[in-house]
Amino acid sequence: xxxxxxxLPTLSVQEGDNSIINCAYSxxxxxxxxxxxxxxxxxxxxxxxxxSNMDKRQGQRVTVLLxxxxxxxxxxxxxxxxxxxxxxxxxxxxxxxxxxxxxxxxTRLLVSP
Amino acid sequence: NAGVMQNPRHLVRRRGQEARLRCSPMKGxxxxxxxxxxxxxxxxxxxxxxxxxxxxxxxxxKERFSAEFPKExxxxxxxxxxxxxxxxxxxxxxxxxxxxxxxxxxxxxxxxTVV
Numbered sequence: 272x273x274x275x276x277x278x279l280p281t282l283s284v285q286e287g288d289n290s291i292i293n294c295a296y297s298x299x300x301x302x303x304x305x306x307x308x309x310x311x312x313x314x315x316x317x318x319x320x321x322x323s324n325m326d327k328r329q330g331q332r333v334t335v336l337l338x339x340x341x342x343x344x345x346x347x348x349x350x351x352x353x354x355x356x357x358x359x360x361x362x363x364x365x366x367x368x369x370x371x372x373x374x375x376x377x378t379r380l381l382v383s384p
Numbered sequence: 385n386a387g388v389m390q391n392p393r394h395l396v397r398r399r400g401q402e403a404r405l406r407c408s409p410m411k412g413x414x415x416x417x418x419x420x421x422x423x424x425x426x427x428x429x430x431x432x433x434x435x436x437x438x439x440x441x442x443x444x445x446k447e448r449f450s451a452e453f454p455k456e457x458x459x460x461x462x463x464x465x466x467x468x469x470x471x472x473x474x475x476x477x478x479x480x481x482x483x484x485x486x487x488x489x490x491x492x493x494x495x496x497t498v499v
Binding site: 279305307312313314315316317360362371372373374375376377 | 388417419424425426427428429432440442443475477488489490491492493
């Protein structure tokens with residue numbers, strides 16, 4: 272269902288490390304997934320997407336993995352930089368009934384120089 | 385291409401007043417979505433509109449909230465008789481015709497504070 276109000280989990284990494292952010296989605300019928308980055312005071316910014324007929328997709332420094340068996344998404348960021356510090360959300364295309372994006376709770380990524 | 389434009393960026397209202405939030409979608413986009421975000425939480429879907437039609441309002445509170453996307457002009461999210469619990473960031477997103485949720489672009493949001 273919809274995300275539940277919780278304090279955001281935080282992942283702290285050193286600059287140059289690889290980061291992995293995880294997300295459990297809720298609807299086995301969802302056919303499309305997106306990762307968004309949200310910096311303080313700004314709207315969500317598209318990072319990468321993946322359709323349900325794929326299990327991996329790569330972008331520039333980012334990789335998304337999809338495991339439909341356990342309804343799990345992950346975002347891998349290579350060589351993490353201080354500019355990557357933000358809150359990261361996964362979203363699933365809730366294709367049951369009218370389509371809409373349902374967002375996960377989010378993970379705060381803190382990158383130390 | 386100016387992107388999705390939301391105004392105002394910040395809005396302060398006293399309890400009982402009305403709040404009007406505006407969203408101009410990207411040029412050529414005909415789908416508009418409104419989301420609400422409380423501090424330290426994810427975005428929660430409110431309503432999905434196309435020109436002159438509400439497609440899905442399953443996330444809208446039953447009272448005091450309404451949305452429209454007229455043939456001409458921006459989409460409006462209206463909150464009547466605001467209460468403190470309405471304080472949040474409200475984001476609008478748009479997408480091109482025929483591709484409902486794909487190619488979503490978000491605006492920078494309106495931060496509503498009810499005092």
